[in-house]
Amino acid sequence: MDKSTDTAKVSTAEATPIIPLPQAAARGITVAGSALALIGTFLAWTWTREFPGNLTVTGYPGGLQVLTLVGSALTLLFALSGYGIKGLGWLTPGGKNSPVLLAALGVFGTTGYAIGAISQELGGLVNLEPGAWVSGIGALVALIGALGLPVDQPYGAGEPTPNLWGRIRHSLTAPDPGRAKELPSWAEILIIAGGFGVGLYVFAYGIGTEYSELFIGFLIVAAFGFTAITRAGLLKRLSALTAKHRNVTLGAAFAAAICFPFTQTNDQFALIGANILIFATVALGLNVVVGLAGLLDLGYVAFLGVGAYAAALVSGSPASTIGVEFPFWAAVLTGAAASLIFGVVIGAPTLRLRGDYLAIVTLGFGEIFRITMNNLNGNSGPDVTNGSNGIPQIPDLEIFGFNLGVPHDVLGHELTRSANYYLLMLVFTAIVVMVFRRSAESRIGRAWVAIREDETAATAMGINGFRLKLLAFALGASLAGLAGTVQSHVSYSVTPEQYQFAGSVPPNSAFLLAAVILGGMGTISGPLIGAALLYLIPAKLQFMAEYQLLLFGIALMLLMRFRPEGLVADRRKQLEFHETGQLDVPEDKPLPEGATGVAKAGA
Missing domain, CATH: 1.10.3470 (ABC transporter involved in vitamin B12 uptake, BtuC)
Known part of the structure; x- marks a missing residue:
């Protein structure tokens, strides 16, 4: 009895968040911070157009502001899903808190990188306008609130209380979202098509980034956003649908790939x-x-x-x-x-x-x-x-009279x-x-x-x-x-x-x-x-x-x-x-009738 009580105490202690806050207060702080970071993207971040992306316009986000806006919106949605709001519960079938932390880290990293890049290129923090400070403070507040949320699943008994890095590593563990509600086939196919459509847009946006600062910000948001979506269990749900409709998935993938050149003007x-x-x-x-x-x-x-x-x-x-x-x-x-x-x-x-x-x-x-x-x-x-000169001047291919070296109107x-x-x-x-x-x-x-x-x-x-x-x-x-x-x-x-x-x-x-x-x-x-x-x-x-x-x-x-x-x-x-999650047989547990010591050792 005492042993099980100790185990329960350990599990409860290890579920304690990094920053000790009531769960309701931590979620509220996260929502407020992400909303503040989102509002800041509609304000000017700098006074000059010397920094690429034209971050001087109020009311119209551009460049790195767009990335902070997307990350803040994703963090806000994940945080609101924890309140049990009808229509948002499907966002986090595998975990309510870890996706919030990962998305908040992405917003904080992108916004912090943008502030640092502006300061380094223009010559100091004095070149920042109020919008950058609003988004930066909002991103920090959202991260603090996310760190105050408890982990989705308690750590195993006997493991040390997690620090910040351990908490992040635990958040990266892909969850089991459970069995999804059965949907009509046409709805599942639409979800697959929508998933590949989003993937095409993200890929086309990444290739189309015209300067290195925007691409680095894109990598930060995409990495943490993708991990947050995975940790929420959405990717496993989509994978289950793609496995069910394999031929439709392959068709959707290549249809999205065919559309890529039509999205590019360069x-x-x-x-x-x-x-x-x-x-x-x-x-x-x-x-x-x-x-x-x-x-x-x-x-x-x-x-x-x-x-x-x-x-x-x-x-x-x-x-x-x-x-x-x-x-x-x-x-x-x-x-x-x-x-x-x-x-x-x-x-x-x-x-x-x-x-x-x-x-x-x-x-x-x-x-x-x-x-x-x-x-x-x-x-x-x-x-x-x-x-070493190689073979130059290789002519363009011509297939059925279609010369690939000449532009064509399609x-x-x-x-x-x-x-x-x-x-x-x-x-x-x-x-x-x-x-x-x-x-x-x-x-x-x-x-x-x-x-x-x-x-x-x-x-x-x-x-x-x-x-x-x-x-x-x-x-x-x-x-x-x-x-x-x-x-x-x-x-x-x-x-x-x-x-x-x-x-x-x-x-x-x-x-x-x-x-x-x-x-x-x-x-x-x-x-x-x-x-x-x-x-x-x-x-x-x-x-x-x-x-x-x-x-x-x-x-x-x-x-x-x-x-x-x-x-x-x-x-x-x-x-x-990775570990399978199966529990070891306790050493003091009696052997079942007919079992041998060899069987116990093998277990």
Whole structure:
């Protein structure tokens, strides 16, 4: 009796908030602070237009003010949902307080960054107008109130009372929102379409940010907002609907992707979208090798280079030493076939190795490919690739009389060259997604997973490990070569320096592997999201190029510490990297009749 009482006391103490406030008062302070921060966005934040975004207008938010407004509105809605207001309860099916804290942190971080950026660029806090102070104080008050709210679920007995960092870490734990109310099929489909519509708008807004300060603020709001929505349980509810309507989900995803170029008026942003798709498609091909078969390939970018060089040599470039011009479909098949052959040639003698030894061999292959392309210049070797000069002046593709290098008017909107290649690459991405999905769900895909988990056990069960690993290697190489054929035409040229193990500009082997790990190995959407983030952030923050690899390493360490399964993880990875929540059998509990001591020890 005393022991259970002590346990209850510990759980109650550990549910105590960081700032001791009555729950009603803490929620009221959060609501007031977020409302104050929202009101401040309609006031001027600075007196001069020298700071980008024109924050001098009263009554019309712009630039960083819009981000604070969105974050404050989200915090306000989450905080009001805790009052049991009819119509707002669906916002937090998994937890009432943790989403409030995460959203408040996002508002405080964005507003604080905006105030610091204005002060640093214009020369001091004196350049701030009252609106900035109102939003800043409101964001601080909202955060204080959120810290006064108790945690949604008490910590386990025996754990220390959580500090601020522990409270935030607990808030990041994805909850179980429970079973949702059954809705008509048409309503569920509308929810899926709305979710992808919101995702398209957020993605288009992020790419369309025109200056680095706005993009950094966008990253802060998007990161904390996405985590808050996840912690609220909304993302799991949406995931359940997408799993129920899988075909509708795929259709909605590609419909949203098709709409992207119609939301862009700057050709440079459409080019970023096309390159993101190239990077994401290659990462998804690598996911076959690493995510499904468990083969650590550190030279995968070489297969992208093989496809790009093969397509460049047969696409009619004046610098091509072959002097032939294949139609588009033949050039694509040539690039994919060349990468497939190289995958088999490299994989056959090396895939009997495991672990670190295989990684070293594949890393060597990547460097050998780059050096070989550099030496085929007519001096060090045969004149095939023009050495370090590469193959320039690759002509634009023409498909069924449709020249992708010329702008076209579609539905009253002008599709630029970059938008044309974006749509073409979207078709290739759809093909790769279909191949990956069908492969993962097939008997071969299950055999790959068995090899990844324990190759010795898989071999004992009758699986031919070498043959299936070679098949995964060849399939992944051909998918990379498929993307390489489009990359060579998008960039107009191919050079050996584009295909390194690590560099300042993706795609390279290190960034491709990081995209798979960051997004979530073995999933479809994970590598796509990881590749989009790893390409978009360096493209928008070019002033940080000198510190890119340093920041990249720090991000990977933080990811491995707090989210080792990736941003989008399958159930197997979640069970592998996190506790299942099952209780241990108490040592003083008597054994049931017929049980043995061995059974108790195993329990």
